[in-house]
Amino acid sequence: MVIKPRIKGSLALNAHPVGCKKAVEDQIEYVKSSTSYNGAKKVLILGASSGYGLASRISLAFGGSKADTIGVSFEKEGNGRKPGSAGWYNNIWFKEAAEKEGLVAKNFIGDAFSHEMRDEVIKYIKEEFGGEIDLLVYSLASGVRKDPDTGEVYRSQLRPKGVSITGPTFNVEKESIEELTLDPATPEDEANTIKVMGGEDWNLWVDALTEANVVSKGFQTLAYSYIGAEITRRIYREGTIGGAKEHLENTALDLNKKLKDSIGGSAHVAVKRAIVTKASAFIPIFPLYATVLFKVMEEKGIEENAIAHTHRLFTDMIFGDKMEMDDKGRIRPDSWEMREDVQREVMEIYKDITVDNFKELTDFARYKRDFMQLNGFEIDGVDYEADVDLEAMAKLRP
Ligand code: NAI
Numbered sequence: 001m002v003i004k005p006r007i008k009g010s011l012a013l014n015a016h017p018v019g020c021k022k023a024v025e026d027q028i029e030y031v032k033s034s035t036s037y038n039g040a041k042k043v044l045i046l047g048a049s050s051g052y053g054l055a056s057r058i059s060l061a062f063g064g065s066k067a068d069t070i071g072v073s074f075e076k077e078g079n080g081r082k083p084g085s086a087g088w089y090n091n092i093w094f095k096e097a098a099e100k101e102g103l104v105a106k107n108f109i110g111d112a113f114s115h116e117m118r119d120e121v122i123k124y125i126k127e128e129f130g131g132e133i134d135l136l137v138y139s140l141a142s143g144v145r146k147d148p149d150t151g152e153v154y155r156s157q158l159r160p161k162g163v164s165i166t167g168p169t170f171n172v173e174k175e176s177i178e179e180l181t182l183d184p185a186t187p188e189d190e191a192n193t194i195k196v197m198g199g200e201d202w203n204l205w206v207d208a209l210t211e212a213n214v215v216s217k218g219f220q221t222l223a224y225s226y227i228g229a230e231i232t233r234r235i236y237r238e239g240t241i242g243g244a245k246e247h248l249e250n251t252a253l254d255l256n257k258k259l260k261d262s263i264g265g266s267a268h269v270a271v272k273r274a275i276v277t278k279a280s281a282f283i284p285i286f287p288l289y290a291t292v293l294f295k296v297m298e299e300k301g302i303e304e305n306a307i308a309h310t311h312r313l314f315t316d317m318i319f320g321d322k323m324e325m326d327d328k329g330r331i332r333p334d335s336w337e338m339r340e341d342v343q344r345e346v347m348e349i350y351k352d353i354t355v356d357n358f359k360e361l362t363d364f365a366r367y368k369r370d371f372m373q374l375n376g377f378e379i380d381g382v383d384y385e386a387d388v389d390l391e392a393m394a395k396l397r398p
């Protein structure tokens with residue numbers, strides 16, 4: 001079957017398995033040809049199949065101390081007629097590449113928020129992974145979470161607090177901008193978003209892992225946050241999602257103290273830069289801001305994609321000697337995005353954007369390419385006219 005991209009609005013409906021393979025290989029190639037570091041050797045990544053979680057896994061396995069990794073993700077399998085999700089294939093190709101180099105790459109597909117998943121992963125660490133991990137990367141992004149104790153399902157809401165806001169959002173399919181108005185969050189929206197994207201689940205994981213004694217002395221854990229600047233402030237940092245990120249950051253402070261006292265370990269949040277991922281495409285205003293950011297950072301020679309940014313976080317900061325930490329204990333690889341000159345120039349361009357001129361004023365082409373590449377399309381070196389044997393693909397296991 002020849003697979004062509006299908007997009008509805010800003011939702012990608014299919015993935016190209018062979019393109020996903022090339023995208024994973026390109027990321028591996030990037031870290032292999034960059035500076036390496038002495039880092040973690042036994043790593044658990046929650047949210048390992050795409051975005052920052054996948055980039056972390058690739059950096060740690062191929063660009064650091066050749067880490068054995070366990071990845072947990074929620075992805076959809078394909079069949080003989082229909083391809084699976086991009087993350088499904090990313091898991092398969094990552095594992096194939098890692099095993100080729102003698103590394104352990106174990107994938108768990110299912111709900112990371114459940115106690116069952118914690119039990120399964122812990123059992124695996126004990127019985128087959130050497131008994132302990134030295135790093136946990138928490139990189140889940142989800143719109144829904146089922147409370148593992150009550151069974152109640154919570155849905156996060158991307159909304160401003162107190163006021164309604166109107167802002168531009170992309171329609172990738174039509175290559176257009178649409179105005180979107182968001183009503184203020186209810187107190188319930190705020191609480192639900194914290195429940196899904198805050199630190200509660202991270203805390204449950206760290207507690208379960210430490211109680212089961214499957215963490216090393218000096219064990220580290222890392223979760224990803226975002227701050228951003230003026231343009232996205234009311235929808236992101238001061239919105240419902242920002243409330244959840246604040247909760248995540250406070251959880252890091254609690255966990256850090258707990259781990260330090262008990263095993264000489266640590267917990268931190270790293271504030272990452274804006275990139276295009278599956279999750280970020282749905283945040284109003286954010287994608288448009290990101291396209292202007294790409295353009296400005298490119299002009300200044302400081303533009304980074306997910307793998308470059310994540311590899312620098314590990315090389316320079318987590319396992320290096322160029323740590324940038326703020327007074328709230330947050331690690332700040334986003335300092336390039338936040339630079340005063342960058343933000344000033346982004347703002348200057350952003351305020352002139354209209355539905356007619358946005359393709360000239362922003363790097364929309366780059367945004368769209370990044371968006372397509374998340375699902376294995378528009379990747380250099382892939383023959384998109386070639387037949388993909390979905391039957392054969394369906395036999396591959398993550
Ligand atoms: P993504 O959508 O690329 O990755 C999310 C991962 O979570 C996938 O591996 C997915 O399978 C997994 N997942 C979702 N629900 C799950 C469940 N119930 N059980 C198991 N796995 C599940 O997202 P992205 O953007 O890489 O986000 C990761 C973290 O980075 C998030 O905390 C996000 O807020 C943060 N971040 C993202 C930025 C961006 O610009 N995309 C900027 C700064 C931080």
Ligand code: NA
Binds near residue numbers: 049052053054139141
């Ligand atoms: Na991720």
